[in-house]
Amino acid sequence: MQQNLIFTNDVEVAIERLKANMAPNMTVYIADVNTARFVLGQERLVVIPDGDTGKSLTSVCRVWDALEDFGATRHSLVINLGGGMVTDLGGFAAATFKRGMRFINVPTTLLGAVDAAVGGKTGFNYNGLKNEIGAFAPASDVIISTRYFDTLPVEEMKSGFAEVIKHALLSDRNEFLRLLNHDFTAPIKHDDLLERLRRSVQVKVDIVARDPNEQGERKALNLGHTVGHAFESLAMKRGKPVPHGYAVAWGLVTEAVLSHIILKFPSEDVHLLGNFVRDNYHDFPFTCDDYDELLDLMRHDKKSRNGEITCTLLATIGDYHIDQTVTPDDVTAALDILRDHLGV
């Protein structure tokens, strides 16, 4: 997978350079109702509804129809400007229009910048299932900046930061320790955060390069997500959704405990992580009465086989092991310890 990454807060300059290079016969922007304001005045702009309900086949058709109406061809360019919803859905629409147009992702959220916009996964929700339809189709270029973050709600920043933590856990203890000092209440230090993003995204890029279609090693990026997705799905089912990154943060602690139980991951690092999550990702909405349902969701995870619960686990920070089977008893014990940590 070839994907050119550009880290800059001069987004317009970067876009103009890429366009001068590609010489598309037209450029079409895709944004949602929140991010459209960043590109108003563009000649060709498709605005789709925001949020998970907007990530639908109806929105995909809206993009296809607009591309038709504009007369877009294989020599045209799509620029997806928004969070993960826009880059996932706009990427899918572009990748399938006339069997594939070039597209550039400009993520506007921290979560989008460190995760969704990079690595080539595109798709939309279908029949109530997240990202049920999609394709592996990389953006030709991803422009990563922090300039849209000043107006992001702090919950959005925290949500994205959980993936930044995950990348550090997969790669570099010093970076992990550095991240633990992050203060969400202080104004954003753009230069420093852009450097953190550069390091964080590189972890994903390196792993994806070795396994673009998720046949093996890419599952490393699933760290925190087997348990995290179960939290996210259960909260969704109850009509009280939690931000993705909050679920991942709780999932990371749970899977760090599992890593300790199964691979002797150092308890010191479990505690450091647990304290950071306790301090920043509170309001954990589950009790021990929810364990059975959570375990059931883990057994039905996209990546599980034969009803077994499998996770990516760590022996130490940076030393990850994919396809680790864990027992329901292990998970139950880890959830207890998570709740202890969070004080709930």
Add this chain to the structure above:
Amino acid sequence: MQQNLIFTNDVEVAIERLKANMAPNMTVYIADVNTARFVLGQERLVVIPDGDTGKSLTSVCRVWDALEDFGATRHSLVINLGGGMVTDLGGFAAATFKRGMRFINVPTTLLGAVDAAVGGKTGFNYNGLKNEIGAFAPASDVIISTRYFDTLPVEEMKSGFAEVIKHALLSDRNEFLRLLNHDFTAPIKHDDLLERLRRSVQVKVDIVARDPNEQGERKALNLGHTVGHAFESLAMKRGKPVPHGYAVAWGLVTEAVLSHIILKFPSEDVHLLGNFVRDNYHDFPFTCDDYDELLDLMRHDKKSRNGEITCTLLATIGDYHIDQTVTPDDVTAALDILRDHLGV
């Protein structure tokens, strides 16, 4: 693009071998109303409407919904059994379900066997435009046989044969001369036809291998199609559709004449081709009053740029040149000569 091709009339044996190798957790067959009879009795079968009108987003959704209902996962297998419509549409549905399941194509028409089922183009019609939405997604395996051809209408056989002729024109004069002896009124000689298919498909495979995403050389396969698509579209617009291969056959003669005008393609071969097409692809439904509309359609071909008409042309059989610009006067002259040949 990796695609395993199997030439055999023992289709069931081939399928069982592939399944034994892949060990999918379930197998789902996709067929249309005509080809479903070949796989009745299969536990999981999705039947879609036939023909170009069935090649719709509605049919794609029908496949996605069925895959959901069956509980298909990334470890499941789809087998597309049918003509180009089924392999194109079923391939797209499989390639996008959970971001991609494996699928096998079993073409049941000559056109499907030598063209649609091989090479990774998938898609469906959208807003009245052919194959407007799609993806480059190769079947893992294609089982090519002649066993479904005995009951094909002769028009279907002729339609597919035009692509067989095209492949010979792109590669091998001796094979071209051999094909000119084909007698559509005689019973099918399965062993001989399977050998012709093997040679024909290899031409496409070799070209696609060098340019899977149609950035350059793959346009060679467009031989006969710039003009042929114009015939096909105009006939469609008038509500009197012609078989794809008939339009291609007429397009091949027209582009052979253009090849003679521009690249000195030998007139002897123009005549051999012209006579074969006259004898087998009659009922040409156009007159000189249609030239302007045909030229206009050629200017809007998917592969044209800046309103110029571009074709793949031949200097000799086997020596093809892509991206050749032709003038309206050249095309007009070539259409006159085509009509002379056909005696209309």
